[in-house]
Amino acid sequence: MAAAAVAEVPEVLQECGCKGIRTCLICERQRGGDPPWQLPPQNPDRFIYCPLTGWALGAEESDFECWAFPFPGVMLIEDFVTPEEEAELVRLMDRDPWKLSQSGRRKQDYGPKVNFRKRKLKAAGFRGLPGCSLELVQRMALYPGLEDFRPVEQCNLDYCPEWGSAIDPHLDDAWLWGERLVSLNLLSPTVLSMTYEAPGSLLLCPAPPGALEPLVDGLAAFSRSALCQDVEVAVALPRRSLLVLSGPARYQWQHAIHRRHITARRVCTTFRELSAEFRPGGRQQALGQELLRIALSFQGRPT
Numbered sequence: 506m507a508a509a510a511v512a513e514v515p516e517v518l519q520e521c522g523c524k525g526i527r528t529c530l531i532c533e534r535q536r537g538g539d540p541p542w543q544l545p546p547q548n549p550d551r552f553i554y555c556p557l558t559g560w561a562l563g564a565e566e567s568d569f570e571c572w573a574f575p576f577p578g579v580m581l582i583e584d585f586v587t588p589e590e591e592a593e594l595v596r597l598m599d600r601d602p603w604k605l606s607q608s609g610r611r612k613q614d615y616g617p618k619v620n621f622r623k624r625k626l627k628a629a630g631f632r633g634l635p636g637c638s639l640e641l642v643q644r645m646a647l648y649p650g651l652e653d654f655r656p657v658e659q660c661n662l663d664y665c666p667e668w669g670s671a672i673d674p675h676l677d678d679a680w681l682w683g684e685r686l687v688s689l690n691l692l693s694p695t696v697l698s699m700t701y702e703a704p705g706s707l708l709l710c711p712a713p714p715g716a717l718e719p720l721v722d723g724l725a726a727f728s729r730s731a732l733c734q735d736v737e738v739a740v741a742l743p744r745r746s747l748l749v750l751s752g753p754a755r756y757q758w759q760h761a762i763h764r765r766h767i768t769a770r771r772v773c774t775t776f777r778e779l780s781a782e783f784r785p786g787g788r789q790q791a792l793g794q795e796l797l798r799i800a801l802s803f804q805g806r807p808t
Contacts, residue, residue: 521668522605529609530669551731554699554740556581561738562712572729573712576738578754580650585747586641591691595772597637598661601807609668609764613807616658616777617796621678628795633805634659634776642776642801645687650749654685656776657793657800661807664695664762664771671767674700674759683778686750690742693769697740697748699758706730 521531528536551569552561554576561576563569586594603611615634619626634642638659645651664670677686701707709729738758742748750760783793 520605521609523607523609527607527673528669529607529671530667531609533669551736552576552738554579554738560712563709564739569709569731571712572709572731574707574709576754578750578752578758579740580749580751581740581742582648582747582749583743584745585644585689586691586745588745591745594637594774595691597635598772601635603663604807606662608672609665609670610672611663613661614658615805615807616660616800618808619681621680624680626681626792628792628799630808631796631799631805633799633802635805636803638774638776639803641689641774645747645776650751651685651687654687654776655778655797655801656687657779657796658682658777659805660775660777662773662775664767664773666764666767666769669764670762670771671764672762674698674702674761676756676759677777679756679780681780681783683780683784684751684755685778686755686775687777688748688750688773688775690744690746690748691772691774692744693767693771694744695742695762695768695771696766697742698761698763698766699738699740699754700761701733701736701758703733703757705733707733707736 521529523529523532551564551567552573553564554560555562556579559576559579560573563572598613601613603613606612617626617628617631634656642654642656645654662672707730709731711728740748754760779793779796781787783789783796785794787793
């Protein structure tokens, strides 16, 4: 990938793609009143994810400072691409049209047409992932835990602070998309905020200030709890880093990008693999094989 200059701020959106309760700065200005982005967040970042230990550590000056709990299912690979590769990737993306999306974002989809509510999809019109992703997919396979990762869909999202870009807390579909979600964070750092909307409590154990590992000596070390609904874990995403969500982080913890964490243009490229239903031995394995054949031809254009 050759080096290329990248515009720091894309063109101004002429209209927004918000629907329902979702809003961005553009439609909020049109509606008037006090936009929700001026209100304080309901869940401050009470815990910070530590990639060295895989634990969520209580944020400084929070109610949970010096407390921690294990947070499995997150893998972060820093400097997955070089600055030159980053610039070239975004240059190639900007050559293709971006579509308006909700909450002040733009998007490019490379995948089959899917109706998740009716659980139907069509391969017609799907031409595969873009050619610039071939080297990225090959590089992923060099890392433990991604050796067999074969993406069948790619979604590029464009965030900009001038648009009030954000994405609400959500869980990705589990009927079509499989165990691992893999995202490449480009152009600026941000924070992925994770919440667990479930009854019950999380068990915490002491974590001395400055320590990399919490003090754990069996279950007896867990001596405090926090309501799940009151916990938010902040996962810092450096520029050019690759994030992998699996297990509990994929299926139990909702993930979001808050507006306050978009401080410059950010482009996120997310790759998704097939679920067990579409893999060998699954009920729709034939369709899954066809989708993979198309996806990995790397001849795609945005749909």
